[in-house]
Amino acid sequence: MAATQLVNPDLVKERQNAAFSPEHLTYFLYGGPEKTKRKRFLQNLVIEGVKKLGVKQYATVSREEQYEQALQKYAYLVDTERQLGITNSTDKALLHEAVFPCESFPYILQYAAFINPFTMLASEEQKAKWLPLMKNFRLVGTYAQTEMGHGSFLRGLETTATYDPSTQEFVLHSPTISSIKYWPAGLGKTANACIVMAQLITKGHNYGMHAFLLQIRDLDTHQPLSGITVGDIGSKFGLSANDNGFLKMDNVRIPRNNMLMRHSRVLPDGTYIEPKNDRLMYGGMTSIRTDVVGVASRRLCIAVTIAIRYSAVRRQSEIEPGAGEVQVLDFQTQQYRLFPQLAAAYATTFASTTISAFYRTVSPHIERGDLQELPMLHALSAGLKAYTSWTCADGVEVCRLACGGHGYSEASGLPKAYVDTTAACTYEGENYVLILQTARYLMKCCRMLAEGEQVPEVMDFLRPSTSETSRLDARLVMGDLIQAFAHRAARMTRDAAQSMQTSIVKGENPGQAWNSNSVQLVAAAKAFTELHVVRVFAEAVETMRGSLRHVMESLWRLFAVNNIVSSLGDFLVDGYLSTQQVSLLEPAQRDLLKELRPDAVSLVDALDFPDGVLDSALGRWDGQVYEALYDYSLRSKLNEKQVLDAYLKHQRPFMESQWKKHAASAVTSRL
């Protein structure tokens, strides 16, 4: 950060008062001083680079301009990556974050959901033919699975791919309006190709969902090919720079070899060859979901940085009458709103690091066909995707509301952060659908334990415990708090399993029983996921030392206590916590708020977001918020003319018609 900036004195004071070194925490987060230095170099480089492109601030331009600027920025990003020879995913993520801060862009699926699934689904021959075109942007693509009428239930998709042996072609077709492909990112205007998921029909038999490579636009003119109707789906809550699209296929013929044939195949005569193992496809989805955990967590980190810095600068109302207006961060209610979000930001950061590491460990095993860890990885990544996208979206919105009126302005950067985060509750697997997959795994582990089988170590909390009451006392020992989350998750899981059993005994079939207990199952899976997050946050804290350990342990404790207090019934209902133990928690929560107050600004400084990523008048490092807000306002498009055409066209004639009709007296131009 530039040392020469004039920094708001309240922020200067906050930074002087911290009891720990934020720089050390930054090193912890980014993997040491060297990697931190590299992070800063990379992010600052592209932030400056983007400025030189002459693009305007996202919030100040129309959607069409946002789209155009995203194309421009992406070209710059890829050039920069290639010039610097950047290939590792950490560096790439940091560059993306700095070029597209809480913004989507049309090419977002080029790797994640075009090249990657293609690589997993295509034969060696197909890869040799098409991968170079994809990697060098001759083909710009996306993944066309969801349809207007169909989302996460794959078997419900209506698009058909009917094999015609006479020409050795597949005929891709959208038979109904509800079968139109809808939502794929970049599909509307940008992509010239896509992977289409369709019901494969050959020799009169439907073999279910398969993947096909479809060219949709001419590679030179970019005009849609014959039989293809394609376009942008229109304005959305967010993701505005992305041309999420629709695609209607009217008996479009593609060569047989455009079916991706690594796992299953159709021979020239139309004979269908089955895949050896279709579980191999899970890996890719799991990878995207672990990415979503990271993205959601970063958004909350951004929002909490903005809200806490602004709350240190903003002065509003008095605590003692006549003693002057105080920093709003001194209000207990403001701390109560923001500090749990700060704790959640760190908690989900560690959850993200841990699940990514787990994925990197397990995915080579899966690649070589060892699927032992896949169910656990799948359950955990699904649960974490749902839990973190919910937690972070809610948290971003709490931060926005805590910034009062100015939080509602796009100048704050918070609306943009929210719409981007809440989208993650729906895309890549709707959260209820996903968390119920986690619940399914919990039920499976219950059954395994009941039958005396081994479960992964992480699931050991499900074993019957000797203690049905907590040892928690005023010290709020970490282990005792963790044990409370473990006890709750185990009890809720067992209760859900018991209810399932009862439903089945009553005569419901397994599908009905699942549905009629799904609220309980969701609750159990959330409790399990929260236990996991509480644990990994604790494990990270336990590796820290000194003053850093001290402040982070308090933050962890706030996370734990806050989550217990907000679901207090869960812990009281079976008597695990006593009334007396519970009476310790709310005062402890308030004491933790007070204790964390002096370190709050440094705790967000340590997250180390440059101003270019925050993109916020309120969250600036230097705290010069009103100057920035005013500057933002001056750039409003409505201010381009002093008297708008709309005034002459609509306002003036209306006003005249009223005052002339009603014989208003004064017609002077000055009162």
Add this chain to the structure above:
Amino acid sequence: MAATQLVNPDLVKERQNAAFSPEHLTYFLYGGPEKTKRKRFLQNLVIEGVKKLGVKQYATVSREEQYEQALQKYAYLVDTERQLGITNSTDKALLHEAVFPCESFPYILQYAAFINPFTMLASEEQKAKWLPLMKNFRLVGTYAQTEMGHGSFLRGLETTATYDPSTQEFVLHSPTISSIKYWPAGLGKTANACIVMAQLITKGHNYGMHAFLLQIRDLDTHQPLSGITVGDIGSKFGLSANDNGFLKMDNVRIPRNNMLMRHSRVLPDGTYIEPKNDRLMYGGMTSIRTDVVGVASRRLCIAVTIAIRYSAVRRQSEIEPGAGEVQVLDFQTQQYRLFPQLAAAYATTFASTTISAFYRTVSPHIERGDLQELPMLHALSAGLKAYTSWTCADGVEVCRLACGGHGYSEASGLPKAYVDTTAACTYEGENYVLILQTARYLMKCCRMLAEGEQVPEVMDFLRPSTSETSRLDARLVMGDLIQAFAHRAARMTRDAAQSMQTSIVKGENPGQAWNSNSVQLVAAAKAFTELHVVRVFAEAVETMRGSLRHVMESLWRLFAVNNIVSSLGDFLVDGYLSTQQVSLLEPAQRDLLKELRPDAVSLVDALDFPDGVLDSALGRWDGQVYEALYDYSLRSKLNEKQVLDAYLKHQRPFMESQWKKHAASAVTSRL
């Protein structure tokens, strides 16, 4: 609703299955068959009228066009009102809702915060001079109070009005950047005048906040007057058609008589005359807050109509494998998300009706100087404004998320409903500030009771109760459920009062004690407000009969049970509810979901929103959602050209630079 429309068969079936007559419920809500007929006539009239104006759907145009269209629609609205001779507020609200469905408009404060406060604050002479100009739109105005650096704390405002006896003028001045007026609706481009709140300084003494009438633009040219810098504040999360503005005054001189002089005055020589009673000003704010309760409630009613109809049409996944995809409304999790919002929609509707009626009863008393009921009205309207804006904003967002991907599209109408509702958490008194005012009243009533004084009947729940345990049993008797809310509110209020006392004994001054217990105070005030809502909903239900009573009682019970379950700790912690009683609640909740399932669509139909108000592809009466969604997409601005200029300018050169650089093989335009 047009009977000739082809209605989705699932919706037809839902409507046939209802156990009650939605038409009777509609009559109940709108005051009988005649008033319902009039409501429909008025809303349909202007919906058709707006269509003829040729304006485009809000979500499909730029912010500048939204603003322009709002000017156009407002002129049409006022003309229609005058043609029909409409003066009563119910009719006006219905027309506004139909012309600006979940949309703001630039003239929104002309009556609510320009003419109304002017009427309350101006002398008779001033009213005679200026009211005709205001009512006939010669003056278009707004209310300029908040500044960049200052919100709800009036004494903190920096704008000064210094009296100059030599010219008998006030000099209005914005001394700093933080003193620039910021946020007033319509101020940026539309208003040519406003009421300015400023520190009155005369004879070297500051007499605090006073109101002044300031002309800001020439009445003929609409150019800003000398010394005035005014403009739009830029894009926001929502309220896009509104030109919320900023205003900087550089020693602007206005005649002495532009100070509004009903209550306090400045004589020509600069002598200040004090007001007799400054509490008279509360009335106006209370009126706007009761309006906010109604607006927030209507938004939730709209959202839940959209989400429940769509959930009846949308089919997704199977409950029994192979049995076909089911209506998503059949999933327990979907019912669990939506039905509590349906209950909250009705609960807040009745809360709104009741507080408005209370306001209408009390306000003539206040007008004639009898202020006995003012504290209660103030506490209740502040609490309800906060409670309903929180509840409804959260509820709208739950509805949006429950519509999956399509809920994220602006075509759903749900993003628009959300951004409009969440704004109500901040404007007209930030919710935490307001709910703490309710808490202050609760503390006052506690003191009064302790000192043996009378409190209003509504506050009788605070009297010590004989029973410290609940009589609740499996029948879930309404009175027992209400008693649980009363007990909780009383206990939390007394606990908060006790904590305040403890803080003061420990040596905190009253301001510090208030702050260090404010989280508890907020919780107590929320519990009190929720008790009130539970009660007024119950009272409404108790006037119903037959099948309507039956279904509405179930809906009420769901509201009550759901609110207990989501704050279960509050009811368990002091043993008021036993573990055994609590074990009844979750199964009861699930049974109520099941019971309400067949009536859900009719319960939203009864809210009687025409399609023009829902403005939603998903919520349409006829359920033809995919056709509407596709139609919406085709109108996206990005689809105006098949190949965008942005492609030629940025995408094509980028792609070429990549594939040529990396010598990609194929350069054919077809794969």
